[in-house]
Amino acid sequence: MVKKASDLFNSNLDNYTEEILRGKISVECPPTAKIVRIFTSSTFTDTRHERNYLMEKIYPKLKEFCQNLGYEFQVVDMRWGVRDEATDDHMTTELCLKEVDLCNKISTGPSFVTFLSHKYGYRDLQREIEAGEFEKLYDAARTDKVKNLLSRWFTRDDNSVPPTYILQPISSRIPEFISEVEDEKSKAKNLWNSERDEMRQGLVQAAQQILDSESSHKYVRSVTETEIDRGLINGENAVIQNIRDYQLKLAGYAFSLSECFGTEEYIQESHKLLTKLSEQKLRSKIPTDHILTYPIHWTNKGIDPVSDKAHKLYIEKLGNDFEKTIKNVMEAIVQKEVDLINTPLYQEVFQHIIFCQEKCKAFHGREETFHIIQEYMNDPKIDEPLIVHGESGSGKTSIMAMAVKNAWSTEVHQTTIIRFLGTTPDSSNIGSLLLSVINQIRTVYNQDLIKPGMTLKELANEFENTLDLAMEERPLLVVLDSLDQLDITGGARQLSWLPSKLPKHVKMIVSTLPEPEYECFPRLQVSVA
Incomplete structure (x- = not known):
């Protein structure tokens, strides 16, 4: 071990840097x-x-x-x-x-x-209240005066999802509120303050009566x-x-x-x-x-x-x-x-996020393929990598990029490791690829970084151990596109380093060309059922 991940990454770093390392592709690259x-x-x-x-x-x-x-x-x-x-x-x-x-x-x-x-401090009146909750509060209101005020000031909007009652502009009920005559405006303001306080107190009493303490607090605070x-x-x-x-x-x-x-x-x-x-x-x-x-x-x-x-x-x-x-x-x-941004690890992650963003632009279709990917992501019983294969030019890389984007739209706490193999020097060689992937995972999960110089077997063992860091509240997705683009030296395309079984809370999606001369797909057919 050469240094602590916590020396490079902790809660004092800004949200942008953290999101880059967690593979969130919706971040702006670079920041404006x-x-x-x-x-x-x-x-x-x-x-x-x-x-x-x-x-x-x-x-x-x-x-x-x-x-x-x-x-x-x-x-x-x-x-x-x-x-x-x-x-x-x-x-x-x-x-x-x-x-x-x-x-x-x-x-x-x-x-x-x-x-x-x-x-x-000032306690305001909720501007929007979900229809179901508003109607319960209305029924629980203690006086007819409060109910009449709520009926006067709140209008149901069925175009909202879910339907919502919206507090109407003051001037729509008290036009003098925006009058240029100061005396009229002052009287209108006093009238609004009185009616607002009556409604707020009525909603507070109703909320405390029918809602739990956490739900009712928004009417009090x-x-x-x-x-x-x-x-x-x-x-x-x-x-x-x-x-x-x-x-x-x-x-x-x-x-x-x-x-x-x-x-x-x-x-x-x-x-x-x-x-x-x-x-x-x-x-x-x-x-x-x-x-x-x-x-x-x-x-x-x-x-x-x-x-x-x-x-x-x-x-x-x-x-x-x-x-x-x-x-x-x-x-x-x-x-x-x-210290962090100048490291090869950060630069590597950054480059793949930019590449992923570019591939997601103007992409449409393939709903059936994404449905299969979503089913894989949602099934906790599946403990094997998902294989995406297709001929050159069939859009595999764009599918992989969109898979990452779709995964982030449903799981905000996840970490995604994205590598488009062959697009950077460190994603072409199996040793530098595994070192980079392992250290990104360990950085995000605040663990010690590993040092260079390990054999492929040692890196493969370390990769499997590192995947175990994933947890229910912080799941992990590893996406490796174009395994066929790995340099053949060291037996990289034999895929002995790729786990055939995954720990809990880990999903892995890999892609490759299907032709036998690229070696990867036949190996995957044998190792992954």
Whole structure:
């Protein structure tokens, strides 16, 4: 063994690099830009000093730092305003979540920052509710007033799959909501707020009565928690600032004031939900070594860096710590990416993904063939490789490429090893082919890499052992196209290295020309029943 796979591949690498190594052919090759894009999530009033300081003092430094590394630094802060059209059509939350997803997708390293204080945050009304669930909630609503409001504001859309009830634009029921007359607009806004709160509370009560706690929580939770749930898909890439009375905890990197509006019952419920979010959910997602503590005295104004020197120093230290941490994370990630991307293994995998993508373009037909492949993939009892054979020019390679694409459309957690033999130097020689395939599998499953210099028999044994790494929650598909393109030296086309039986959770598809002079197909007929 020469080095640990974990030295090259771990959760700190960006999603793009991981997906390349797992053989996901839908990734963009190469990525359109090198970007650090961070979504900032928070309630607004109680974290404005922290956010403003970062915006004014720290983000410009991080922008310059990232530029020196060859990256563009971007910050998305939806609290600075959303277009009125989005508010009217209830699209604000959806727009926020799309931005969170975009940051998670394209950002190298840090992608999400949330500032938590004493406010749990605004709780919105669900814009879309599946028809079956909506009708159950409607029937369970406690008052006729709530039912009348739900009937007024929600319209069933049978064109959706499944059918869905959709919350209608505010102006479609209250036209003055988009009036240019400020007094009319204000009254319309107050009317909408009242009716919205009535519906939201009615849906919450009904959901808690007839749904399980997990299903009903979406009607209870705040927009901030919704953003956090989405942003913490990859907890390693999240930064959380969390302020408490007398101390501030910087978790992942977590930031304190009570809910400003609502009944006492609503405020108490918000406090409990915030405590659960901060003390339970986030601590289960964020690494413990990302937690820093700041002792700080609270005032009736909350944080007041203008008149309180200690608060000013706290803001500055928090900003400096934030800057230092993001820089350290970025330096480590960039170095890991450089180490990995410059390896022959990554370049080999990359080339075959590009080739696979090209072969999938404008491919149509062969439904019967793909049905056979799908049946093979879905049958756990089949423990042998699937053989695709046909004359030169019959489209075998395109079929193999599409098989990979179709497999990814049904199994999002799988790892796919793709090799189009003969298209690269390392896929033409049996020794370099097996070394590359074995080390790709071992990298993805976070195992030690093997070193060059093994005999074909040793590589064949190692190949079989490596296939055993597959597991139910992380299945493995190996696709080897054009076995007949292997260099004949070393007896590669005798296929003694190819397993005739596969471990659980492993599927293998191979293709070859059928003519005897290429040796492969006759050997497969003997070794695979």
